[in-house]
Amino acid sequence: MIFFNNTGILNSHKPDESNPSHLRCVRCLNPFRWLEVNNDGQVTPCCNTWFKGHLGSIRDQSLEEIWNGPPFRALRKAMYEGGEWEKFCNKETCPQIINDIWVPIDQISPETHDLLPITQPLLDHIRAGKTEMSIGPVQIGLSCDPRCNLRCIMCFATHNPNRDGTLIRKALHGMESFLPGVKRIKMLGDGEVFAIPETRDFLLSFDSKSYPETSFLIHTNGILLTPGMWKKLSHLKIDTLVISIDAATKETYEKIRIGGKWEILMQNMEFLLARYREGLIREFLISMTVMKANHREIRAFAEMGKRLGVTLAFFSPIYGDWAREQIFDRRDIPCLKRISEQLRHPIMKESFIDTSAMSMWRDFTPSLADYKIIARCALRGIKNRLSF
Numbered sequence: 485m486i487f488f489n490n491t492g493i494l495n496s497h498k499p500d501e502s503n504p505s506h507l508r509c510v511r512c513l514n515p516f517r518w519l520e521v522n523n524d525g526q527v528t529p530c531c532n533t534w535f536k537g538h539l540g541s542i543r544d545q546s547l548e549e550i551w552n553g554p555p556f557r558a559l560r561k562a563m564y565e566g567g568e569w570e571k572f573c574n575k576e577t578c579p580q581i582i583n584d585i586w587v588p589i590d591q592i593s594p595e596t597h598d599l600l601p602i603t604q605p606l607l608d609h610i611r612a613g614k615t616e617m618s619i620g621p622v623q624i625g626l627s628c629d630p631r632c633n634l635r636c637i638m639c640f641a642t643h644n645p646n647r648d649g650t651l652i653r654k655a656l657h658g659m660e661s662f663l664p665g666v667k668r669i670k671m672l673g674d675g676e677v678f679a680i681p682e683t684r685d686f687l688l689s690f691d692s693k694s695y696p697e698t699s700f701l702i703h704t705n706g707i708l709l710t711p712g713m714w715k716k717l718s719h720l721k722i723d724t725l726v727i728s729i730d731a732a733t734k735e736t737y738e739k740i741r742i743g744g745k746w747e748i749l750m751q752n753m754e755f756l757l758a759r760y761r762e763g764l765i766r767e768f769l770i771s772m773t774v775m776k777a778n779h780r781e782i783r784a785f786a787e788m789g790k791r792l793g794v795t796l797a798f799f800s801p802i803y804g805d806w807a808r809e810q811i812f813d814r815r816d817i818p819c820l821k822r823i824s825e826q827l828r829h830p831i832m833k834e835s836f837i838d839t840s841a842m843s844m845w846r847d848f849t850p851s852l853a854d855y856k857i858i859a860r861c862a863l864r865g866i867k868n869r870l871s872f
């Protein structure tokens with residue numbers, strides 16, 4: 485059986501290898517179609533918080549060398565049935581693994597709705613069992629410049645000292661050789677695309693006539709994406725706009741997104757949503773990184789998404805050790821119970837909501853293992869204090 489979950493990801497049952505007529509599957513399409521450059525120049529086949537390690541660095545290799553280098557090919561081999569994908573993929577953070585999604589390769593086509601484009605040459609490679617690609621990535625993501633107009637309380641970018649633009653210039657230059665085949669450019673997973681001169685200029689001067697197949701996924705805090713900026717971007721094909729909001733109220737927003745102004749964001753959103761309704765933006769997403777400061781506003785955020793009429797409102801847990809804000813790794817039980825209660829609210833089942841990255845907290849009831857984690861964290865805290 486094949487079906488779509490509410491993220492639009494193609495979903496199927498795990499292949500039953502003992503049945504000779506079972507559907508042929510791969511664990512994931514991304515290693516065959518996505519190349520992401522991360523904040524230290526390291527390349528991954530998807531979001532770096534889902535992936536263990538990396539597949540090379542643009543500091544010492546070109547993007548072309550990395551794309552078909554031994555690590556990328558070993559990863560692709562691991563995606564086929566019987567492959568050792570566990571060596572590469574983080575089962576605690578990757579939604580594909582958390583939700584046990586397998587991709588039935590003979591049942592999908594370029595028309596299949598998915599979060600990333602599927603093309604016929606891509607399918608031909610996978611159906612032939614290839615690990616070396618004679619085509620380039622379908623999506624290139626850039627997450628390698630921390631410069632930003634905000635200083636959000638949970639964001640690693642605010643602590644990254646590499647702010648001279650060397651990596652982003654290298655990545656933008658390296659991407660050119662792939663350009664005619666790239667269907668979507670995703671910017672920026674780290675830093676703010678409209679605050680960094682190089683990425684802003686890249687968008688403003690992108691030659692859409694020479695690359696009519698290339699569209700953009702813009703991930704932004706939305707503050708600098710004003711009507712004036714939109715006008716300058718009118719030559720671009722905007723496939724997806726993702727606006728990170730992280731709150732349902734002005735008070736919480738301005739506590740988390742330091743430097744952001746709720747009224748400005750809402751004005752820009754209103755303008756951009758009107759462009760979405762006109763069909764100038766294919767998908768309009770809003771996101772909430774759930775942490776202590778905003779965990780009571782999950783349901784209100786979903787209701788706000790409904791009121792605004794977005795394509796998708798998605799939720800992800802905070803990642804990394806952010807002391808008080810890190811309620812998941814530290815098993816803050818009162819917070820996790822409140823989260824679980826909100827995730828079980830009927831609105832969370834609506835098709836415009838994606839809580840797939842939060843699914844392990846939906847039916848949370850504390851177990852002995854959770855109390856052991858709490859005890860370990862407390863012990864670590866005491867040790868740290870004593871060592872000062």
Ligand SMILES: C[S@@+](CC[C@H](N)C(=O)[O-])C[C@H]1O[C@@H](n2cnc3c(N)ncnc32)[C@H](O)[C@@H]1O
Pocket residue numbers: 632636638639640641672673674675676677703704705726727728730771772773800801802803804806
């Ligand atoms: C780093 S930002 C870069 C794009 C843009 N500046 C923005 O805020 O949307 C990309 C996403 O990472 C999320 N993020 C930041 N710090 C995080 C953390 N510690 N754990 C999980 N997500 C985080 C943000 O909320 C945002 O949705």
Ligand code: SF4
Pocket residue numbers: 511512513514515529530531534535536572573574578579580581
């Ligand atoms: S970490 Fe997840 S998205 Fe990345 S390659 Fe593995 S299964 Fe695919």
Ligand code: SF4
Pocket residue numbers: 632633634635636639640641642674675676705728741
């Ligand atoms: S706006 Fe984005 S990049 Fe900037 S500090 Fe916030 S989360 Fe980080």
